[in-house]
Amino acid sequence: MSAAPSYIRPEPPPIPGMRLLRPEVQELKFTLHRKLLDKINMEALGATDERRVRQEVQQALLMLIDGEPALLNALEREQIASQVLDEIFGLGPLECLFEDPTISDILVNGARTVYVERAGLLELTKLQFRDDQHLMRIIERIVSKVGRRVDESNPMVDARLLDGSRVNAIIPPLAVDGPLLSIRRFSKDKLSPKDLVEKRAISSAMMQLLESAVKARLNIVIVGGTGAGKTTLLNALSAFIPPNERIITIEDAAELQLKQPHVARLETRPANIEGQGAIRQRQLLINSLRMRPDRIVIGEVRGEEALDMLQAMNTGHDGSLTTIHANSPREAVSRLEVMVSMANSGMQMTSIRQQIASSIHLFVQAARLSDGSRRVTSVTEVSGMEGSVITLQEIFVMEKLGLNQEGKVIGRFRANGIRPRFVEKMIAQGISLPAQIFEEDVPI
Helix, strand or coil: CCCCCCCCCCCCCCCCCCCCCCHHHHHHHHHHHHHHHHHCCHHHHCCCCHHHHHHHHHHHHHHHHHCCCCCCCHHHHHHHHHHHHHHHHCCHHHHHHHHCCCEEEEEEECCCCEEEEECCEEEECCCCCCCHHHHHHHHHHHHHCCCCCCECCECEEEEECCCCCEEEEECCCCCCCCCEEEEECCCCCCCCHHHHHHCCCCCHHHHHHHHHHHHCCCCEEEEECCCCCHHHHHHHHHCCCCCCCCEEEEECCCCCCCCCCCEEEEECECCCCCCCCCECHHHHHHHHCCCCCCEEEECCCCCCHHHHHHHHHCCCCCCCEEEEECCCHHHHHHHHHHHHHHCCCCCCHHHHHHHHHHHCCEEEEEEECCCCCEEEEEEEEEEEEECCEEEEEEEEEEEEEEECCCCCEEEEEEECCCCCCCHHHHHHCCCCCCHHHHHCEEEC
16 A cells, blocks of 8 residues: 655644643543632732732642642643643633644634644644533633624624734534634744745746836735735735835734835724624725825725725825735636625726726736645736726746645746736836846746
8 A cells, every 4th residue: 555645744743832631631620720710719810910810820720739639740730730721811722822833724613623724734633622612712712802702692703813813703503513713823924025936936037027016106916815825925015115105004904014114004993792883994995095195005805995996096096005815817807896896886897897907007816736835826917908808918827737746736937928018117117127037937
């Protein structure tokens, strides 16, 4: 029988801080947890310094452990103390996952199933909650820290944690098999354009073209599916915006980390418990036009704000950047048409397409491949209109040629030999590109 390919992990690599206890020790941990909660007054401790509270609770817990007749070795004693403190002050079984910087997603499918994503691949962990009630307590603790609530009357919640992570929870009756929790983590150290080239997520010629496009104030839309690396690429391209420009960022959940000195960050607000007070991206975008922006960067365009974005791009706010959820540039055009229609502007489809064609210069396609790697697979120019159809021409493409023995995608970055029309606009602004970048053919 042949061995499994090396890229398939039969056993998940160890997670820092993950501690699995013997079943009897696990039961003792739950017993001690209950006793500790009966013994201490958490409300009274809430007015005390957090570090001091933790120390006092830890001392009370160690006294309870010492009073147990069960035989525990030193390591088990330490593990019980640490895990009970995680239950009281942290995120219970999930706490150790936040110690691993390689984990990008935490996906909890009920009390007994916890997945993580590392390097673009999903892995099943050995972590479990005791039952659905245990998982619900952790979810309630997570959302309450950001001023939200989740219950039968409000069974879905989407929020941003204090560390920037994005959390989504959905509970019964909407979640049929128990509470579901999804946490998207974001690296504190964002990848630079140089990092992306070195990781072969994009070719040097592609990056050189995009750098010139940003500096020449072309309007760029990054296209991709879930987890394709759109926000990472948007962050990287924003590094080319000159430091003397005023940038307004608009996001549903603040993830962008621009390094320029003059950045004003705006974030939408969900409705309150009564369903009132929501502030949508369209409202922020309209307001941003009164804030004297040099550039507007929208984390992701997904609704009626598309009309205002296109109008802004076309009326003096050029050099804008955004992302859109789509699987190809052509599909992105179709989605923009639908989004503009949602704004109830009364525009005919031909007028909408003319607006798109005159506003957007470049679509940059990002994708997550079968081996988990994320790459730029296409750079496409919006070249105008032919009749009532928006015309696109692909300048660069990543061709997939197969898989190697390790299951890694092999292919090449290739230029199509097309000199984009917007090169003339670059030249007018004193930005020139060497002709050879449009003849690139680089294996990956």
